[in-house]
Amino acid sequence: MIITRRQARRPLTSSSSRRPGSLVRTATGVVGLASVAATVWLGLWVTPPSTNLGQLVRLLYIHPPVAWVAYLAFGVTAAASLLYLWRRTRSVVWDRLAAASGEVGVLFCGLTLVSGSIWGKATWGVWWTWDARLTSTALLFVLYLGYLALRRVPSDPGTRAKRSAVAAILAFADVPISYLSVYWWKTLHQTGTVLNPQRQVHVHGLMAWTLLLGFCAFTLVYAWLVAHRYAVEALAERQQGEGLARALAERRAEGRAA
Amino acid sequence: MWRDAALVAGKDIRVELRSRVATNQVLPFALLVLILFAFALDPDRGFLGQAAPGLFWVAVLFSAVLAVQRSFAIEASDHAREGLRLSGLDPAGIFLGKAAAVAAQLGVLEAVLTAGVVVLYGAHLEGALLLLGTCLAATVGLAAAGTAYGVLAASLRVRETLLPLLLLPVVAPVLLGATKAWEAGLAGHPAQGDPWLRLLAVFAVVYLALGVLAFGPLLEES
Secondary structure, eight states: OOOOHHHHHHHHHHHHTTSHHHHHHHHHHHHHHHHHHHHHHIIIIISOOBTTTBGGGGGGGTHHHHHHHHHHHHHHHHHHHHHHHSGGGOOHHHHHHHHHHHHHHHHHHHHHHHHHHHHHHHHTSSSOOOOHHHHHHHHHHHHHHHHHHHHHSOOOHHHHHHHHHHHHHHHHHHHHHHHHHHHHHHHSSOTTOOOOHHHHOOOOHHHHHHHHHHHHHHHHHHHHHHHHHHHHHHHHHHHHHHHHHHHHHHHHHHHHHO | OHHHHHHHHHHHHHHHHHHOHIIIIIHHHHHHHHHHHHHHSOGGGTHHHHHHHHHHHHHHHHHHHHHHHHHHHHHHGGGHHHHHHHTTOOHHHHHHHHHHHHHHHHHHHHHHHHHHHHHHHOOOOOOHHHHHHHHHHHHHHHHHHHHHHHHHHHTOTTHHHHHHHHHHHHTHHHHHHHHHHHHHHHTTOHHHHHHHHHHHHHHHHHHHHHHHHHHHHHHHHO
């Protein structure tokens, strides 16, 4: 298939950048990134160190919000997959949303593990401990890595959408069971080994506001990334469709010329 | 639905009895895993006896992946899947039948592996009722989740590599629950195994239900 660079670029960029959706998207991104910057500034310079955790408490403004976004993203993926599977609401919109949210969710889940690991090294002295929350987050991470791998297998879009939606539901059903199992694993037989930094920290005043800002900031960044990922997905689908139509037209023109 | 399930299960088990792939390949593989664990954990230091429940269930898990792959490999040749789709059998019945056949094979495998951990790792079987109940619940759960993911991956070119990645994290609670229940049983405290047994039962019920619901659409698309 021969497509000149101008032809390939024209239909994809011309309309999408002027859509009203992109303005909202840009605004979300700007506000989101600005509030992340504000969280960093408040978290690193303005808020006081904690009496128990000292400077380490500053991770509090990053780690829980990032973890919250990961859970939110996987919840959105499951909800969108359900909406796709339900015949009355079946639409490609839900499939794209599930894909976008799943990808961003895996990113934030990875960030949760990394930031948690750094915090763990500093407070507990080890990068990793088989604590209930850590272990179930790690399981969640590989669970959704599998989901993304399944999505990446090339196949017919309709088939892929249905298959991925079922996979998302099958994976999501496992989340409470695996959390419960890991929780029992660590609490039924050996109590007291679970280190919970949150219990030692009394959050109040400016710290609480910074934490709240962190939650809002990362949620906005999540929305922004998902919107972008969604748009890319839509453009890729359109490019596929248009590429095929163009190739067909070219072949027909060749046939007429010959 | 039940009649269709019995038909499909009978067919799968008949295919296995004639081809003997499960007995000639999956079963020796499981025993090999038991032997490899002995190399990894020095047998003289008593780790093996302590770790026997976990090693047993890891061996079962790996073999379950193979059993599920085999269960859908027999549908891949000679367009058997199209035949299954056109047969007019209830998809829920097909799911239950295939899951039952996988469960039956896993049951045999677990019996052999149990003998293996007794002989090779020196495990003492106590609390037989709990051990049996655990095997039953865990096997149904593994077979249900495995069959659901098996059909999901069946039509993909990368199914051999993708199925373990999809299935193993999902069945991680089964590994954990079954290991803990077996530990409790072998240690002679069957009461401690009860919550785990219930967890395994919940897992089995959830994935049986999801499989019954999802198998039809997945079979259509595969």
